[in-house]
Amino acid sequence: xxxxxxxxxxxxxxxxxxxxxxxxxxxxxxxxxxxxxxxxxxxxxxxxxxxxxxxxxxxxx
Numbered sequence: 168x169x170x171x172x173x174x175x176x177x178x179x180x181x182x183x184x185x186x187x188x189x190x191x192x193x194x195x196x197x198x199x200x201x202x203x204x205x206x207x208x209x210x211x212x213x214x215x216x217x218x219x220x221x222x223x224x225x226x227x228x
Contacts, residue, residue, distance in 0.1 A: 170214060177207040 184204045187197050210217060 177211045180204040
């Protein structure tokens with residue numbers, strides 16, 4: 168269920184980022200949306216490795 172929600176968010180944020188790139192000029196708000204979109208896509212693609220890292224060791228802190 169969590170993974171489906173992450174994929175939906177990643178797709179919605181990608182569409183929003185593309186629309187912002189077309190309609191507005193570049194500023195800090197647009198950059199933050201790009202970074203959040205990239206972070207969501209990285210988590211959606213590599214969630215098993217990220218979850219394993221956060222479950223034990225230094226990632227748990």
